[in-house]
Every structure is written in structure tokens, then in C-alpha cells.
Amino acid sequence: MIAVIVLLDQVIWRPIIVWADKFKFEQVESSAGTQATVLHLIGRASFLIRLYRLLFLPFFNWLTLMFTLGARRAAETFSAPKQHKLRRALGYLFAAAIFVGVGFAVFHAARELSRLHREDYVELLESAALTFLRVNTALILGALWTVPAGVAIGFSPRLARLAQPLVQIAASIPATALFPIILLFLLRLRGGLEFAAMLLMLLGTQWYILFNVIAGAIAIPTDLKEAARIFRFSSWDRWRFLILPGIFPYLVTGMVTASGGAWNASIVAEYFHFQGRIVSTPGLGSAISSASDSGRFDMLLASTLIMASVVVLINRLLWRRLYRLASSRFKLET
Amino acid sequence: MPAPVLAAVHSTPLPPAVQQPAGSRSSWAFLIDIAVFLFVFAAIFGIYAIGRTWLGPVHPQARISQNPRDLPLYALYSLVRISVAYALSLVFALGYGYLAASSRRAEMILIPLLDILQSIPVLSFLPGVMLAMVALFPHRQLGVELGCVLLIFTGQVWNIAFSFYSSLKTVPNDLREAATIYRFSRWQCFAELDLPFSTIGLVWNSMMSVAAGSFSWPAKCSCWASVTSGFLALVHSFKQPQARATPVPFSGVSRP
Numbered sequence: 001m002i003a004v005i006v007l008l009d010q011v012i013w014r015p016i017i018v019w020a021d022k023f024k025f026e027q028v029e030s031s032a033g034t035q036a037t038v039l040h041l042i043g044r045a046s047f048l049i050r051l052y053r054l055l056f057l058p059f060f061n062w063l064t065l066m067f068t069l070g071a072r073r074a075a076e077t078f079s080a081p082k083q084h085k086l087r088r089a090l091g092y093l094f095a096a097a098i099f100v101g102v103g104f105a106v107f108h109a110a111r112e113l114s115r116l117h118r119e120d121y122v123e124l125l126e127s128a129a130l131t132f133l134r135v136n137t138a139l140i141l142g143a144l145w146t147v148p149a150g151v152a153i154g155f156s157p158r159l160a161r162l163a164q165p166l167v168q169i170a171a172s173i174p175a176t177a178l179f180p181i182i183l184l185f186l187l188r189l190r191g192g193l194e195f196a197a198m199l200l201m202l203l204g205t206q207w208y209i210l211f212n213v214i215a216g217a218i219a220i221p222t223d224l225k226e227a228a229r230i231f232r233f234s235s236w237d238r239w240r241f242l243i244l245p246g247i248f249p250y251l252v253t254g255m256v257t258a259s260g261g262a263w264n265a266s267i268v269a270e271y272f273h274f275q276g277r278i279v280s281t282p283g284l285g286s287a288i289s290s291a292s293d294s295g296r297f298d299m300l301l302a303s304t305l306i307m308a309s310v311v312v313l314i315n316r317l318l319w320r321r322l323y324r325l326a327s328s329r330f331k332l333e334t
Numbered sequence: 335m336p337a338p339v340l341a342a343v344h345s346t347p348l349p350p351a352v353q354q355p356a357g358s359r360s361s362w363a364f365l366i367d368i369a370v371f372l373f374v375f376a377a378i379f380g381i382y383a384i385g386r387t388w389l390g391p392v393h394p395q396a397r398i399s400q401n402p403r404d405l406p407l408y409a410l411y412s413l414v415r416i417s418v419a420y421a422l423s424l425v426f427a428l429g430y431g432y433l434a435a436s437s438r439r440a441e442m443i444l445i446p447l448l449d450i451l452q453s454i455p456v457l458s459f460l461p462g463v464m465l466a467m468v469a470l471f472p473h474r475q476l477g478v479e480l481g482c483v484l485l486i487f488t489g490q491v492w493n494i495a496f497s498f499y500s501s502l503k504t505v506p507n508d509l510r511e512a513a514t515i516y517r518f519s520r521w522q523c524f525a526e527l528d529l530p531f532s533t534i535g536l537v538w539n540s541m542m543s544v545a546a547g548s549f550s551w552p553a554k555c556s557c558w559a560s561v562t563s564g565f566l567a568l569v570h571s572f573k574q575p576q577a578r579a580t581p582v583p584f585s586g587v588s589r590p
Contacts, residue, residue: 004409005545013541023533025506067521171545207542208493215497215538250535253500257493260452267455308450315449327503 002169009165017164025332026221109305115298124287128306131270131284135262138198142206142258147251150210151243154217171207178203183274193281197269205261209254216250217243221332249326256319263311284310383407384414388476415479416547419486423543424536427491431498432524445499452492490543497539501532 153163179200186192186199220242228242266285271278271293280286284307291299434444467484471477505528513527 004413008544013537016537020533020537023530025509025531064522064525067519067525168541168545171542207545211538211542212493212497212535215535218538219534249500249504250497253493253496253535253539256449257452257496260449260492263453264455304454307454311449311453312446315446319449320445323500323503326500331504332506 005169005172006165009168013164013168021218024219024221026223109301112298112301113305116302120299120302124284124303124306127282127287127303128284128310130282131263131266132310134194134198134283135201135259135266138201138205138262139209139255139259141198142202142209143251143255146206146210146254147213147247150213151217151247154214154220160214167207167210171211179269179272180274183272183279187274187279193270193272193279197266197281197283197285200269201262201265204265205258208258208261209251212250212254212257213247216247219250220246245330248330249323252319252322252326256315259314260311263307380410380414383410387411388474388479415483416486416544419483419490419547420540420544422483423487423491423494424540426487427495427498430491430495431502432528434495434499435502448492448495452496455488486547490547493539494536494543497535498532501535502528505531 153160153167179196182196182199183193186196189195224242224246228238233241263285266283267288268285270283270286271280271289280290284303287303288300288307291297291303430444430448434441434448467481468477470480509527509531513523518526
């Protein structure tokens with residue numbers, strides 16, 4: 001498996017990264033580019049390139065031409081967007097259909113949920129708070145080491161060549177496969193599973209942050225980097241004015257996906273079949289798994305709903321604001 | 335009078351550095367071309383092997399032979415599964431991200447929905463989806479494979495979709511305005527502005543996704559063996575209702 005990953009890295013990802021480098025939004029070209037062994041081997045005169053020029057380029061040009069606006073429409077003055085009556089009516093119809101469907105589901109869900117007592121809900125909310133804490137601790141821990149590491153990898157092509165396959169291999173090691181080994185060591189300690197659950201979330205999700213930070217660091221325009229060097233930014237200023245704003249949208253994406261992964265992982269991490277017995281720690285994830293294990297559909301529904309609402313709440317309160325910040329303040333603009 | 339000029343050109347010897355590598359380079363390219371052709375042949379054989387298995391009869395219990403000679407074949411199977419799932423998730427993510435970024439009203443619903451979908455392994459609560467896949471092609475391996483692809487897909491899409499969405503949100507305004515002034519059509523905006531701008535993020539997230547997908551080789555294929563046999567038993571029990579087995583919700587998780 002490791003051989004296949006390294007092969008994939010050499011044959012597919014490395015050339016793609018070199019190719020993607022030309023899409024950087026910058027006015028000067030970086031001097032030391034990434035290098036791809038396979039691209040060097042293929043060279044310029046080879047059959048593949050000729051095939052590409054002969055077939056793919058004309059096809060894409062044709063496709064683009066197909067979809068360009070006609071001369072007459074392009075010559076029109078800018079007008080206010082038209083209101084499509086039919087489309088609007090269809091939209092309302094669609095919304096009504098969804099509304100009816102959701103209402104039906106809510107009715108049935110409410111009947112199912114009314115079987116639960118108040119204590120159950122209190123317990124579920126408590127466990128949701130616990131899982132929330134765990135998820136966010138794991139996220140912060142992950143971000144703490146991946147941001148410097150990702151920036152280092154993204155800034156130095158030499159380091160990237162070394163680290164890229166390693167990171168991919170590490171990211172493709174299933175955290176769940178490592179988990180029993182970790183448990184073996186940690187279960188002897190007090191609160192071992194608590195710690196182990198966080199570790200599992202961290203192992204599963206830090207890669208999302210790392211990969212996105214690397215992408216963000218690569219995407220920082222070379223001219224900005226050079227300007228920072230010319231003005232002799234101290235390293236603190238470099239981080240504050242160049243790196244952090246540059247990677248910000250990517251960091252947010254990484255954190256969002258990592259938090260999704262961590263919530264997802266909480267279901268395995270907090271409730272584990274281990275050496276023929278069940279090890280669990282209070283949390284929303286363990287509530288979900290134990291409910292699905294014992295076939296208690298009402299409990300399963302309630303805990304899943306709570307998890308969904310927590311996720312939506314975080315999305316509304318945190319991620320959306322950060323996205324808005326990313327698209328207003330930290331945008332690349334000349 | 336061209337003759338003297340020509341003579342003058344010929345009299346100055348070309349530097350050897352220009353003359354020689356041209357020849358050696360083209361022979362190199364020739365070798366590479368042969369390698370490419372061999373690769374294409376291998377790929378065609380691979381497609382043939384995949385087609386034979388996927389369209390072949392169902393193996394409820396995956397027989398994993400320990401023979402090292404079979405390892406490349408298994409690697410090929412997994413690779414094809416991952417690439418199909420990846421292609422699916424790329425298309426889905428591009429569509430979803432574009433939709434979410436293009437309309438404010440859609441954004442209000444789609445982004446939290448995406449967040450829910452990635453946080454809760456919805457598919458694991460829906461054994462019905464798997465069941466449908468298997469029931470769609472009850473006599474072919476294809477159904478099982480499709481279910482497996484779907485499972486990998488749910489581990490791969492989310493970060494690509496989020497990445498594309500966030501890049502769309504951060505396309506520089508001056509470029510957007512230039513596109514409007516040049517009267518780019520929607521397709522042009524997508525293909526010549528949005529896609530190139532989001533390429534770097536997409537590439538790295540794809541790498542992450544494929545890595546996450548390849549984590550599921552061992553996990554999925556082992557649990558898959560047990561799950562499929564269970565599902566096949568379920569399928570049969572649906573055909574004869576009196577012997578219906580109680581369905582156990584499949585609580586495997588599609589992401590680490």
C-alpha cells in the first residue's frame with residue numbers, strides 16, 4: 001500500500017502540483033519551482049504532449065468558444081437581471097414540496113421523540129457539551145502544530161519534496177487501526193479513554209488542516225513574499241501581515257472539514273469494542289453508538305438531531321463569520 | 335545576393351551544446367513513447383480485468399488470497415474504486431460549491447447542510463442505500479462495488495466541496511470585474527476564472543481525499559466482506575418474508 005501511495009505521488013500528484021503552480025495569482029514568477037521527476041522524463045517532445053496539443057487543446061478551445069456569448073448579446077448594455085416568472089413559480093413549488101416533506105418527517109420524529117424523558121435530554125445535552133469540548137481541544141491542538149509545519153512545507157519546495165509522500169502516507173494510515181494500540185497503553189491511566197478519544201480525533205483530522213495550510217502557503221503570491229523580504233519584515237510581522245492573512249481562507253476550510261471529521265470520529269472514539277468488551281466515555285458520540293448498538297431508535301434520533309443542531313449552530317456562529325471575513329478582509333486584491 | 339551570407343552562416347560552427355542534445359533527446363522521447371504505449375496496454379488489460387469482475391457473479395464472502403502474485407490485482411481493484419469515487423466526488427463538489435457560492439439564498443441552506451452531512455455519517459444510518467445498491471444488481475458484483483464506491487465517496491467529498499466554495503468566495507474582485515467587462519459567459523467565468531483560481535486548494539484537498547480514501551482500503555474491504563454477506567442475506571430474506579432477519583444498523587464510520 002505504501003508503494004502504491006509513493007507511486008501515485010510521483011506519477012500523479014507531483015506533476016499536478018507543478019502544473020497547479022501556474023495558477024498562482026501573482027505578477028512575478030517564483031525562481032525555485034517544484035520539480036517533478038516524471039515531467040522531466042516525459043519532456044517536451046514526447047508523444048503525450050503532442051497528443052495533448054493535438055486533441056485536448058483544440059477540444060477545450062472549442063468548448064470555450066461554444067459557450068461564449070454571441071456577439072449580439074455581448075453588445076447589449078448592462079441591464080438589470082430579469083425576473084423569470086416561471087422559474088420563480090417553480091422555486092415556490094419546490095420549496096412547498098420540501099416543506100411538506102420536512103413537516104411529515106418532523107411529525108413522525110416528534111412522535112418518536114415524545115417517548116423520551118426529560119432526564120434523557122439533560123443527559124444528552126451534557127454529553128453534547130463534553131463532546132464539543134473534546135472536538136475543539138483536538139482541533140486547536142491540531143492547528144497548533146499543523147500551521148507552522150504546513151507553512152514550512154508550503155514555502156520550501158525542497159522540504160515539500162521530502163514531506164509530501166510522508167504526509168500522504170501518514171494521512172492514509174487509518175486512525176481507527178491505530179486506536180486499539182493506543183488504547184492498550186492509555187487504558188491503564190485514569191481517564192485514559194478521555195485522552196485516547198481526543199487523540200483519535202486529532203489523528204483523524206489534523207491532516208485536513210495540514211493539507212489546506214500547505215495549499216494556502218503555496219498560493220501566497222511570490223511578489224508579496226518578495227515585498228516582505230525587501231521591507232525586511234521581522235518574522236512576527238511576516239506572520240502577521242503576510243502568512244496568516246494569506247492562508248486564512250484555506251485555514252478556515254481546513255478547520256471546517258477537520259471539525260466535521262472530529263464530530264464524525266467521536267462516534268467511534270467514545271465507544272469502542274475492545275478485547276471483547278465495550279469501553280466508553282460519556283459523550284454524544286458514545287450516546288449515538290450505544291443507541292445504535294442497542295437498537296433504541298428514539299435515542300439514536302434524539303442524539304443525532306442534537307449533534308446536527310450543534311453543528312449548525314457552530315456553522316452559523318463561527319464558520320460563517322470567518323468565511324465572511326475571508327471574503328472581505330483577507331481577499332487578494334490589487 | 336544570398337550566397338555569401340549562407341556561407342558565412344555555415345562557416346561559423348554551431349556550438350556543440352545545441353547540436354547534440356537534440357538527437358539524444360528525441361531518442362529518449364522515443365523510449366518514453368514505448369513506455370507510454372506499454373502503459374496504455376496495461377491500462378486496457380486493467381479495464382478488462384475490472385470489467386470481468388464487476389460484471390461477474392457476486393462473491394458474498396470476499397476471498398482474499400494470500401498469494402503475493404495477486405497483490406497487484408487487489409491494488410488495482412482498490413485504485414479503480416478510489417478513482418471512481420474520487421471522480422464522482424469531484425463532480426459533486428464542483429457542482430455543490432458552485433451552487434452554494436452563486437446564490438445567497440442557496441448558501442443559507444447548502445453550507446450548514448454540508449456541515450451536517452460531513453459531521454454525521456448519514457450513510458451509516460441508512461443501510462437502505464447500500465441495500466438498494468445491492469438490490470439494483472442482485473446478480474452482479476457491480477452492486478457491491480457501487481456500494482463500496484459510495485462509501486468511499488462519503489469520505490472524500492466534503493473537504494473538496496468546502497475548498498471549492500471558499501475559493502469561489504475569495505476570488506479577487508478585480509478579476510471578477512474584468513470578467514464582467516469582457517462579457518464572459520457563465521461557462522467562461524467557471525472555466526477561466528473560478529477553476530484556475532481554486533486549482534491549488536482543489537489539488538491539495540484532492541490529495542487529502544485520496545489519502546483518506548486509501549485509508550479505507552483495509553478498513554472498508556474487511557468490514558465490507560462482513561457487511562455484504564449480511565446485506566445479501568437481507569436481500570434473500572426480503573424475497574422470502576417469513577425468514578426475515580432483523581436488520582442491524584451498520585455502524586461503521588465512513589471517516590476517521
